[in-house]
Amino acid sequence: MIRVVLPYHLRTLARVGEEVRVEVGNPATLRAVLDAIEASYPVLRGTIRDHATQQRRPFVRYFACEQDLSHDPPTTPLPDAVVQGAEPFLVVGAMAGG
Amino acid sequence: MSGVRLLVGTRKGAFVLTADGKRDKWKVSGPHFAGWEIYHLKGSPAEPNRLYASQTSGWFGQIMQRSEDGGKTWEAVGKEFDYDGVPGTHQWYDGTQHPWEFKRVWHLEPSLTDPDTVYAGVEDAALFRSTDGARSWHELSGLRGHPSGARWAPGAGGMCLHTILLDPANPKRMYIAISAAGAFRSDDEGKSWTPINQGLRSEGIPDPKADVGHCVHRIAMHPSRPGVLFMQKHWDVMRSDNAGDSWHEVSGNLPTDFGFPIDVHAHEPETIYVVPIKSDSEHYPPDGKLRVYRSRSGGNEWEALTKGLPQKDCYVNVLRDAMAVDSLDSCGVYFGTTGGQVYGSADGGDSWKAIVRDLPAVLSVEVQTLS
Numbered sequence: 001m002i003r004v005v006l007p008y009h010l011r012t013l014a015r016v017g018e019e020v021r022v023e024v025g026n027p028a029t030l031r032a033v034l035d036a037i038e039a040s041y042p043v044l045r046g047t048i049r050d051h052a053t054q055q056r057r058p059f060v061r062y063f064a065c066e067q068d069l070s071h072d073p074p075t076t077p078l079p080d081a082v083v084q085g086a087e088p089f090l091v092v093g094a095m096a097g098g
Numbered sequence: 099m100s101g102v103r104l105l106v107g108t109r110k111g112a113f114v115l116t117a118d119g120k121r122d123k124w125k126v127s128g129p130h131f132a133g134w135e136i137y138h139l140k141g142s143p144a145e146p147n148r149l150y151a152s153q154t155s156g157w158f159g160q161i162m163q164r165s166e167d168g169g170k171t172w173e174a175v176g177k178e179f180d181y182d183g184v185p186g187t188h189q190w191y192d193g194t195q196h197p198w199e200f201k202r203v204w205h206l207e208p209s210l211t212d213p214d215t216v217y218a219g220v221e222d223a224a225l226f227r228s229t230d231g232a233r234s235w236h237e238l239s240g241l242r243g244h245p246s247g248a249r250w251a252p253g254a255g256g257m258c259l260h261t262i263l264l265d266p267a268n269p270k271r272m273y274i275a276i277s278a279a280g281a282f283r284s285d286d287e288g289k290s291w292t293p294i295n296q297g298l299r300s301e302g303i304p305d306p307k308a309d310v311g312h313c314v315h316r317i318a319m320h321p322s323r324p325g326v327l328f329m330q331k332h333w334d335v336m337r338s339d340n341a342g343d344s345w346h347e348v349s350g351n352l353p354t355d356f357g358f359p360i361d362v363h364a365h366e367p368e369t370i371y372v373v374p375i376k377s378d379s380e381h382y383p384p385d386g387k388l389r390v391y392r393s394r395s396g397g398n399e400w401e402a403l404t405k406g407l408p409q410k411d412c413y414v415n416v417l418r419d420a421m422a423v424d425s426l427d428s429c430g431v432y433f434g435t436t437g438g439q440v441y442g443s444a445d446g447g448d449s450w451k452a453i454v455r456d457l458p459a460v461l462s463v464e465v466q467t468l469s
Contacts (some may be wrong), residue, residue: 009133009158013174043174047158051178059157093157 002033002078003088010048010091014041019088028083030062031074037091048091063090102424103168103466104442105149106434107136110458112151114169117453121430121444124453130172131163138419138462139169140206145213146466150232152203152218160202164232175232179203179220182239188222189251198222198242205419207262211269217288219259223250223276225288238288241274246293246310253277253313253332260418261317265324273327273342278313281329283342294342298331316418318360320367328370328397330360330418335372337397348397353384359421363446364429368396371423371431371447373416382413390433392447406450407441414439419462426467434460 001021011018022036031054038045049056054074056062062069065079065087081087104115111129130136134153142148147168153161160179163172179200190196201221209215214231224242226235250257258277265271272288275281280295293309300312313332320326329336329345334355336345349355354374363369370393376384383389387410390403414437424430431447434440438457443450 007157009155012132013158013161043161046160046177047155050159052180057157057159 001085002028002036002082003085004033004037005088005090006044007091007093009093010044013047014044016041024078024083028078029074030069030072030076030078033078033089034074059094061092061094063092064088100426101468102426102430103141103146103468104422104432104440104453105139105141105151105169105462105464105466106440106457106460107138107151107419107462108434108438108458108460109135112136112139112153112169113454113457115440115453119426121426121442122451126454127169129458130169131161134161135202136461137203138205138464140208140464141168141466142208142213142216143210144208146468148208148213148231150206150208150216152206154202160200162203162232176228176234179218179224179226179235180237181224181242182237186242186248188247188257189249191252195248198224200224201256204258204260205262207264210264210266217262217264217272219262219274221256221258222252223257223259223279225259225262225274227288240288240290241282241284244282244291244293246279249310250276250279251311261314263317263319263324263327265319266321267324271324271341273317273319275314275317275329277315278332279310280312281314281317281327281342294338295345296343297338297345297347298336299334299347300332315358316360318362318370320362323367326367326396328360328362330357330372332356332378335360335397348393350393350398350400352391352400353389353402357416358418359416359433361421361423361431363431364423364425365427366394366429366446369394369446370396371421372400373421373433375415381415386411386413388412388414388435390431390447390450403443403447403450405448406443406452412437417461420460422463422465424465424467430465432463432465434463436460 100119106113111132113128137152139151149165151163185198187195205219207217218226261275263273282291325341327338337348388407391400414435421433431443436459
């Protein structure tokens with residue numbers, strides 16, 4: 001199980017706590033974890049990445065193990081510590097606006 | 099016992115304000131969807147406890163919500179607004195062509211008769227319809243596909259379809275308005291559209307017969323006379339007596355004819371309301387005095403309504419979707435401001451009270467008259 005930390009507004013939308021766990025198959029990639037999040041919480045479809053293009057929304061970022069994965073291709077494998085559940089995969093709303 | 103329910107969309111959530119028919123004591127519920135922009139909420143005339151809401155975020159995009167109990171609880175519903183076919187391009191600020199891109203839902207208009215049918219006006223300008231209670235959406239692409247579509251351009255607030263009027267006497271007829279393309283009419287349930295902008299005059303459009311390009315801020319009608327339309331344009335208050343085929347100016351003695359909302363009294367089809375704003379460069383009331391203007395003659399002759407409204411140091415704006423009227427015997431009039439006040443009048447505008455004073459900036463106000 002992969003641990004995923006969601007930003008506040010997506011937690012309230014999905015009616016979950018700060019951290020959720022999703023099952024991700026092999027290979028465990030960026031795309032696979034995002035697919036798993038959307039499958040478990042359909043209301044989040046389109047909120048992290050565009051539902052049609054699958055492009056990351058501009059003000060959303062991905063982090064794990066103190067690395068910014070936001071600009072990595074969707075086929076990028078997740079860090080081992082994330083796959084093993086030692087570290088969470090972070091979906092972050094960029095600091096902007098008022 | 100009769101009562102009213104105000105549905106207030108703000109920059110940071112939705113609020114539901116309720117009162118009995120006296121409209122002097124109000125209960126405030128909210129914020130719903132706290133922290134999200136709520137552009138618009140509206141109830142179904144056919145099933146008043148069925149509400150629809152547009153919830154948006156610059157970070158996380160568009161969410162649609164539906165309530166079956168008058169706003170006590172909500173369910174997220176369909177939010178995929180896909181343009182029909184290849185979206186194509188429209189005119190950008192610099193005159194070049196720019197791809198159509200969905201940004202958000204500005205306005206929701208439930209069917210007058212079917213609680214599962216609802217229309218959505220979106221940015222970039224297009225009209226969508228759901229017939230399954232907002233679970234799925236389909237574009238009425240005859241509008242965006244009008245030959246003028248490539249010449250539509252955004253206003254300062256974006257290229258938004260913000261007004262949808264359904265003709266209660268003719269189910270095939272509807273009107274929409276887009277900033278800054280203008281007003282359009284359909285006589286075949288939204289399949290095909292005709293620009294209805296003759297008579298409008300806009301600075302920067304030298305052709306007096308230009309079919310599109312006008313920054314229409316709002317259109318209103320009285321349900322008993324759906325062929326008579328009133329318009330608050332970027333500048334100018336206008337009137338049409340032939341379903342939009344031609345317009346004439348009725349700004350008359352207004353202190354300024356710039357503004358955003360316009361509405362019609364529930365029982366007096368010739369009584370209309372606007373909120374004059376100083377100018378397109380200064381979006382606040384002239385002289386720091388918040389005044390609603392009422393015409394009882396369908397325009398041209400206007401009176402200032404000031405009782406209960408701040409008459410000094412007031413520099414708020416009232417946005418296009420932020421005025422509504424109820425249909426109680428003594429018509430109630432309501433509007434919200436960018437300063438977070440919602441004002442109500444239970445006597446057709448003669449006197450006003452602040453129902454709430456400190457909400458986030460108000461984007462929209464709708465009212466339901468409950469029996």
